[in-house]
Amino acid sequence: MAVSETPPVVAPAPSVRTVDTGTNFRHPLYQVLLETPGLTVGTAALDDLMTWGLTNAMWIFPMATSCCGIEFMATAASRVDIDRMGVIVRATPRQADVMVVAGTITTKMAPRVLKLWEQMPEPKWCIAMGSCAISGDFYRNLYSVVPGVDTFLPVDVYVPGCPPNPEALMHGMMRLQEKVRRQRKGENVVPEVKPELLKITQPSVPRLTDPSRPSEQSHQQELSSDDPTTTEETAALVVPAGEAPTLAPLVAADFEGLLGELGVATLPTDGPPIIPLAQHLELARRLKAIGYKQLVTIAASHWPAGKGRKGADAAEVEHYEIAFAVRTIGQGSRVASWAVKALPTEPVLTLSGIYAGADWQEREQFDLVGVKFAGHPDLRRIMLAENADAHPLRREFPADAHAAPWR
Amino acid sequence: MTAGLALLAFLLIAVAVSGTLLVVAKLLRVVSTKHEPLKEQTYECGEVPSGLAWVRFHARYYVVALFFVLFDIETAFLLPWATIVKEAGATGLVAVGSFVVVLMLGWVWASRKGALQWQ
Amino acid sequence: MNEFLQGGLYGGGIIVAIMTSLLFVLWTERKMAARMQSRIGPNIIDPLGFLQAPADVLKLLQKEDIVPEKADRALFNYAPVLGAAVAIAVAAVVPFSATIVGADLDVGVLYLLAAGAVGVLPVFAAGWGSNNKFALLGAMRAIAQSVSYEVPLVLAALVPVILTGSMKVSEIVTFQQNHHWLIVWPFFLGVPAFVLFMLAMLAESNRIPFDIPEAESELVAGITTEYTGMKFGLFYMAEYLHTVIASAVAASLFLGGYDGPFAPGVWWMVAKTFGMVVAIYYLRWSLMRFRSDQLMALCWRWLVPTGVVLVVASALFVVFAG
């Protein structure tokens, strides 16, 4: 199940790095000065000065990928203003001292992050901001997410939270300054440990096999799903009288007529009508002609053979069900939706000639579910790496399918 | 000539001061002990750069260069006159004026041809 | 030889003074930007964050030096030194008072323009030498921009030359001392020429709204993308030097230089320069930036003809009214 690209060379989990005696770089001048007898006072003063400069002008390279990136921006904004500490943000790694990994790092992104980290000049530090960067958060076991950037980067400071407050990041910067100061003095700095908060951020996922999770607990939860126990009633939970919820149905009146013309008589009540594969394009063309101009979505699902699937017809063979939704524009907008069933070998004709937006939608469904759309102009993967060989939204694909280095 | 010597001294100091900063930096900066092949790769947003950056550039820049030559020659001709406008008087003004008018006619022609549209 | 030593002495003094003032200018800019953005700006490092710039320099001095594998090493390594040196070199002919001047050339204005024009060479060397596409795009933009804005810059600088009849900067200042500041009279020539000069000078020194060679939201860090440590620091410094010295030049040519009542001339010069710097930063932190083609169109279609008209008008003024 290699869904990531060629993984980066994963550095062994690094121990704490010190600036002066670190293994990554050396300081020629200091070494000369240190070896010269009688210069201790001067060297100490120079060292203090240099440390003062280093700690008070930490420029950040923001490896901001997701939510934490927004809070990272808020840290630079007026309420917290990290510029007070002399911190400015540089967009190029060449001029930065601290890489702030703010957000989830995916297996597709990780080699880039590693490269950008390598491209930063020494001395450099790394802050893992937010639970995704620290541990992968609740995505940690999923096929595309790296379980914490410390699997391939030497993290100096962890800033826990989801996302951490701007104040927390500022505190993280202060901790980093303190750490550098003490390292330069040769003090033994207690290695930054992953915060215990990690345990809280672990999801209570019944089916996700997490080795740190006691199996009995999962089992109990599975069992209790059929347990009819109810909880104590709350007084406020009385349903008031009112109108029923108004939601647009999947089959509008004009759409129903069209289906009749195409010979689809029985309309299901709990989902979109199933159209024969041959009439699929014709239906789309006619829907567009009567005003369903906007492509809403394409949702494919994978249905393995019925045997063994709960509540399924045992005679059912493995197939895909691809649902399409289009919409009318303006007042009283309606959704029309239909679905086609296709065996894994059967190609589904592409909709991209009729709705241009189907291009990317079909690429996504091909990538994740594995449906092959015939006649598609550019059926490449869109989410996973181009050389991935699995379609993760197929039912048999396990949720906790990490590629090798991140296991 | 005297001012020239002073200028020479000034320039030497200017180079020396900025050079000194680099020398100081060379003394103070750290040296990486590990050789990381990724470190020296050209930065391009984390991707592997495709090919060198030394490519041929669009001819549009050539047009700008031509314009620059034209107008800079013009200003070069204007400079000696500029210091003696009063002495040259109306005669000089007419001579220079006709020169400028011819040049600006060219400018009008070029702008009407769309040569000043950058795209 | 005496002149050489004297020039060196004055030059050294001026350069050291300008470099020192940079620290203050940097602090001012950061604090000013912070105020404009409802922030505080550097204040933790020590009272008012005044030592922020020295801390930055100290840090930059310690950073590792990385040369990209495919770079042209000679260009890449020496462009920053040249960049900073050229930026300083412009200051040679600026009279900071009646006596304090690096080298009072007879063709001072011509020297100013020439030195300004050389400024684009290190920028291009850096962009080309890095062998980075962002840097290259920045360098191409810088070349086109500097070359184009050279023309309005020269035309605008011709106006004070025509009005005063001299290319010696100190004589231009003396003229203003004896008559009026050029921005005051003839104001219909002085004010437009001053504005034109400042626009072109901003463009030459790549400040917002003309900072497209370095547009960090498009080109990451433009020409300096690959530079680390003090080499980047030198470019950073050159940028501020350009601003300060452009302000000083504009103050000399249009605002009467060191002329002013009550206080010694040098204070007036400092005050005027600083005022100009603040104005430039005010613009910088309140405007968006142009696109490169709009910048070129602005130059060739509006600024160049305006400059020509100004030159002709000032010649007419001198011949018939002056």
Added chain:
Amino acid sequence: MLLHFGPQHPSTHGVFRMDLYLDGEIIVKAVPYCGYLHRAVEKLCEKLAYVQLTPIVDKNDYVSPMTNEQALVMAFEAMLKLEVPRRARWMRSLFAELQRIASHLLAIGTFSLDLGGALGGGSTVFIHCFRERELILDLFEDVTGARFHYNTHTIGGNRHDLPAGWGAKVKAALDVIEARLPEYGAMTLENRIFQQRTKNVGVLDGELALELGITGPNLRASGVDHDLRRDAPYSAYDEVKVKVAVAKAGDCYARSEVRVAEVKESIRLCRLFVDGMPEGPINSGKPTKLPVQTKIPVGQTYVGIETPRGELGTWLIADGTQNPYRLKIRPPSLHSLSALPYILPGQTVSDAVAILGSLDPIMGEVDR
């Protein structure tokens, strides 16, 4: 020249990559790549129980988490045929409108940042927008205890009731934001440089936008009068009259214009919702002890709502168990980005930044 623009780039709004084929500065061809933030949300949703999903989808469109939850729980409620109390529906609409203001403020701010740079006027607008956005985050923090990722929508209503005196705080914050809007106008829409950079840049044709499935401000800026709040009302929008902002030009300027107009409209709507907030229960869901007890009967449905970025939809296939069989989230930003190959060629690198910024994509929901 082939220029890799992203995945790490100050102006790609997250981790998005465009391969730009350049001739000088002109883009000849643009090939977008996404998936650098593909967090497998849909797979995760298949493995989790229904009530556990709201905090997951919060992280999709991380600039307006409230609306993510809303689109999700509305699909569940539709399948359960569960009626939501009127107060809860009004609260949802109020939250959504506040979220719209916050999100558009961020969009305007980051767009200015793209145009003006981090070391220029752009960052001034950006930081001022963030200052106002903090006011709204504070309001949400009062209700839910979180700055974002609120997890406040539940199946059948809301989790947190409004604290006492909250309405007055909302109005105070809205007054501040409304008073400061002209300030941004002077620095953005009315600014000559801003206009030059945005007008006639990245023109998106209305018909093409429809076909691509582009929704929200990006569609309305192309002259298509379509807003689900008015056209297919949900929550409390059938009780108020929503004025829809439409611009004709379809360029970056029109998109910013529409966003600013929507902020004004949202301020008006928020005031309406605060004033008319009905009393009553906030939740009609059956309380359960364990998450796995919430089961949705067999069936499929699609529910789309109007988020700040357009139509956020949930296609839910339920198989009668406690987990969704398949949950497809329809992200508006993915559709917006699919316009890039059509509108980028012929523009310059600088315009690419402006166009991407004006489309206001959020990579979290593009990649999911």
